Amino acid sequence: MDTWTRRKFLTTSGVIGGAALAAGVTAWGVDELLATGSGGPDADASTLVLVTLYGGNDGLNTLVPAADSHYRDLRGDLAYGEDEVLALGEGLGLNPGLKGMKKLWDEKRLAVVRGVSYPKPDHSHFRSMAIWQTASPSGPVPSGWLGRWLDHAGGGDPLKGVSVGATLPPLMAGETTAGAAVRLGGRALPDAWRRTCAELSRVGEDAHPLLKRAGTSLADLTEVVSAFGGEKEPDSQDPNEPRDEDEGNEGASAGGQGQLGAQLDVVARAIEAGVSTRAYSVSLGGFDTHANEKATQSRLLGQLDADLGRFMERVRKTEAGRKVVVAVYSEFGRRPKANASQGTDHGTSGPVFVLGEPVKGGFYGDQPSLASLTDDDLRTTTDFRDVYATLLRNVLDTDPAKILDGHDRTLAFL
Amino acid sequence: MVMGRTLDTRERVTRLLQRTGFDAGPDAVDAAERSGFDATLDRVLATARDPGADLTPVPRLGPLPPRSAKAEERLEKRKGRNGRPRGTPGGEESDGARDSDGARATEGSGDPDGARDPDDEPSAGASASAETGAGAETGDGTGDGAGADPVRKKFRQALKQQREEVTLWWLDRMVAAEHPWEEKRTLLWHNHWATSIQKVKSGAAMLRQNETLRRLGGGDFRALARAMVVDPALMVWLDADGSTAKAPNENLARELMELFVLGVGNYTEADVREAAAALTGWTLDRNAHPWESRFQPRRHDPAPRTVVGEKAGFTALTLVDHLVSLPDSRAHVAGRMWRALVSNENKPSEAALARIVAAYGERRDSTALFRALFTDEAFADADNVLVKQPIEYVVGSLRAFGVRPSELPEKVRGQLLTRTLAGLGQVPFAPESVGGWPAGAAWLTTAAAQVRIGFAQGLVRRADLSDVEDASAKERPELLARKLGVGRWGDTTRAVLTAAARDPRHVTAVALTAPEHLVLS
Numbered sequence: 001m002d003t004w005t006r007r008k009f010l011t012t013s014g015v016i017g018g019a020a021l022a023a024g025v026t027a028w029g030v031d032e033l034l035a036t037g038s039g040g041p042d043a044d045a046s047t048l049v050l051v052t053l054y055g056g057n058d059g060l061n062t063l064v065p066a067a068d069s070h071y072r073d074l075r076g077d078l079a080y081g082e083d084e085v086l087a088l089g090e091g092l093g094l095n096p097g098l099k100g101m102k103k104l105w106d107e108k109r110l111a112v113v114r115g116v117s118y119p120k121p122d123h124s125h126f127r128s129m130a131i132w133q134t135a136s137p138s139g140p141v142p143s144g145w146l147g148r149w150l151d152h153a154g155g156g157d158p159l160k161g162v163s164v165g166a167t168l169p170p171l172m173a174g175e176t177t178a179g180a181a182v183r184l185g186g187r188a189l190p191d192a193w194r195r196t197c198a199e200l201s202r203v204g205e206d207a208h209p210l211l212k213r214a215g216t217s218l219a220d221l222t223e224v225v226s227a228f229g230g231e232k233e234p235d236s237q238d239p240n241e242p243r244d245e246d247e248g249n250e251g252a253s254a255g256g257q258g259q260l261g262a263q264l265d266v267v268a269r270a271i272e273a274g275v276s277t278r279a280y281s282v283s284l285g286g287f288d289t290h291a292n293e294k295a296t297q298s299r300l301l302g303q304l305d306a307d308l309g310r311f312m313e314r315v316r317k318t319e320a321g322r323k324v325v326v327a328v329y330s331e332f333g334r335r336p337k338a339n340a341s342q343g344t345d346h347g348t349s350g351p352v353f354v355l356g357e358p359v360k361g362g363f364y365g366d367q368p369s370l371a372s373l374t375d376d377d378l379r380t381t382t383d384f385r386d387v388y389a390t391l392l393r394n395v396l397d398t399d400p401a402k403i404l405d406g407h408d409r410t411l412a413f414l
Numbered sequence: 415m416v417m418g419r420t421l422d423t424r425e426r427v428t429r430l431l432q433r434t435g436f437d438a439g440p441d442a443v444d445a446a447e448r449s450g451f452d453a454t455l456d457r458v459l460a461t462a463r464d465p466g467a468d469l470t471p472v473p474r475l476g477p478l479p480p481r482s483a484k485a486e487e488r489l490e491k492r493k494g495r496n497g498r499p500r501g502t503p504g505g506e507e508s509d510g511a512r513d514s515d516g517a518r519a520t521e522g523s524g525d526p527d528g529a530r531d532p533d534d535e536p537s538a539g540a541s542a543s544a545e546t547g548a549g550a551e552t553g554d555g556t557g558d559g560a561g562a563d564p565v566r567k568k569f570r571q572a573l574k575q576q577r578e579e580v581t582l583w584w585l586d587r588m589v590a591a592e593h594p595w596e597e598k599r600t601l602l603w604h605n606h607w608a609t610s611i612q613k614v615k616s617g618a619a620m621l622r623q624n625e626t627l628r629r630l631g632g633g634d635f636r637a638l639a640r641a642m643v644v645d646p647a648l649m650v651w652l653d654a655d656g657s658t659a660k661a662p663n664e665n666l667a668r669e670l671m672e673l674f675v676l677g678v679g680n681y682t683e684a685d686v687r688e689a690a691a692a693l694t695g696w697t698l699d700r701n702a703h704p705w706e707s708r709f710q711p712r713r714h715d716p717a718p719r720t721v722v723g724e725k726a727g728f729t730a731l732t733l734v735d736h737l738v739s740l741p742d743s744r745a746h747v748a749g750r751m752w753r754a755l756v757s758n759e760n761k762p763s764e765a766a767l768a769r770i771v772a773a774y775g776e777r778r779d780s781t782a783l784f785r786a787l788f789t790d791e792a793f794a795d796a797d798n799v800l801v802k803q804p805i806e807y808v809v810g811s812l813r814a815f816g817v818r819p820s821e822l823p824e825k826v827r828g829q830l831l832t833r834t835l836a837g838l839g840q841v842p843f844a845p846e847s848v849g850g851w852p853a854g855a856a857w858l859t860t861a862a863a864q865v866r867i868g869f870a871q872g873l874v875r876r877a878d879l880s881d882v883e884d885a886s887a888k889e890r891p892e893l894l895a896r897k898l899g900v901g902r903w904g905d906t907t908r909a910v911l912t913a914a915a916r917d918p919r920h921v922t923a924v925a926l927t928a929p930e931h932l933v934l935s
Binding site: 180216291 | 610612613652653657658661662663665668669672673678686690796797800837838839846847852854855857858859864867904905906909910924932933
């Protein structure tokens, strides 16, 4: 078993798998993290909901510099007019699909962090997403930033970090702890099966790590099912069913899920039920808009806006829900200049949205200039780790330096 | 790499049968053990007639019906003018067979969700196709009120019908195949050139791509790559259709280099842009059925371009020729196949990679590559365990109990196949992204465990369990290990199985859920 470490198998999941192994980087010591101790569950704890937009959302048509003549020149037919966008000030406006976000902005509950990325942005979906999910700017490391937070503060409890969906994103894979992947819908397991699963999960100590992980998935199941129930909501279509409808189709090549609303329903139910989870991961795919971007992106942003709006309305009715902070990011923005297919190609920095009752609304970071592009791409004005550090310190009550390789610079949005 | 324990012959042939197919039933393992590893490998890799596959002919799918009332209206106008439907640029609406096909879809599907949630994409791409006169998709939905649009409903039902039909066909063939390597190999290439029907929509285009992967998947990788770079389904998936010299679309160029042929780190951003220019000029003829790709020289950028060290007036095909000839390409393809067939976690040693790349060679012989992987000493290393992908898990379980997807009642099929695979995160023809499906421990989640239990419970109600019933309770755990190709149950699992052994259905369901059946040891 020398060639194998638990770290390796826990973290070789999803998009990071191949890349992390190919890079062969080991940035974190297990002992070093474990030595820092762990906090128990806290009744006053706040909750993080991280929304990943897969495919590289076009930041420039999300937070739109509609008044900028460079923008209109570069974008042509893809450009939004000044009268179309929802003005936020400083010459910037939100995509017309983001009406709920505008409302939150007016209530000072939406922070817009501008120009966010990391040095030397990578234009590969998979590498860039791995960098965002591991919070390692120089190249992916074999654990996700929320996974490391689980290692550090979760006390080995997979329920502290929950991803909604079939597979576990690298984001939630730590070195000693993996978050739980919770299924949408489904029926509760009969007691007899729960006992069987608990027994089957006791794989021998000397077994192969993957066999042990297979066992753990059965053990986690009993915990997760008891915490989340397993009752299917009446009238809801099973979101695990493949979608056949004619949507999400122009920019679907870079992964992520649809059904964001159904994922957020699970999160809302868990928060209402007082589950001990502190960090949730949900996602929306389809942002890889190389063609026919305008309609596709505005439809997706509209979906994001409506689903998040409904979620915030619901959770703010509870004490715990008023401590929820939602952060929305994507692996990169897109090239300012449009291509021949009425779309845009892979670019660099983009805005990150942070919303919720505890958020201090407003702009953070500088808007990248369209007058001085680097290799036709936007510059980065905000280090993505500043955003993570702020969330770790102010939402997850954790010293960010321990998770982010010493990085502890925070922003003022919380 | 430190070697773990080396497998004995029986374990080695079991591993070979499982990784080149979907299962390792007791008779097959016994026979393979008798003939030895090398002879078994020869037999597996040989192209042979497959009566099982012959029983599952490729379905003949019609063209998609028009997408919206507006599209149909335009078509009717043209019909009136010309007496028969004429090809219009970029419209699925332009096929004469649509009416009968659409009607069939309506009757066949009976989908309660058909009228649900009319999300729309108003006039996507209309301006692109108007400007260029060909190629770009006219996704002209009708905006508000489309839910009541019967044309649109028919279109969506046809999408669902085509999607179900292709999925069922392939699963059925995987279960029926007597020489499953061809199916497994096609699945590997499908994961490599990952293309999803979610965006492509046309079942016929997906089937054509599947046929290409199947036909060329065992030979020269160059021939495969040449066919794929102009494959209509891949072109739609990666927006290659309609890319022009004036403002090239980079999507296909990037993924060709990053994922399909070269691998990250072996090219620059400048190479991506130059390659994108080289790929311009290809469009799609959606009036043909199935769709055809066509080269339009006027739209192509013929200027010399420098791509990874070579300057030439590249076309799509000469670009592919150049990329596949690079040494980095050989290592990239070998590396991806290693992760799929040997170990997702343990990298090949330098010596192993060199040997495999040499076997693949200047001729880029895929079968030689596979042979080198299976004969590498790492393939006999007990440490190199793989997690079963959901399709392998489902197909292998169905094969073990003689359950043919096409023989299941429609409702059971939906529950046992569609919902299970979607719940586990791997539906054929619908990979999660252009990078393919996740791998390794990513499959071993709580969410997936819950789905597997539902699958196991459903399968035992449909399975032929006569041999489990005939065996004594004491013999049942061992019999199930042999049926599922599990070398041996761990002590805990054996105890659970023994406790459940009196009920043939229950003990079988537990075996299907056990950790030992979730991995390829």
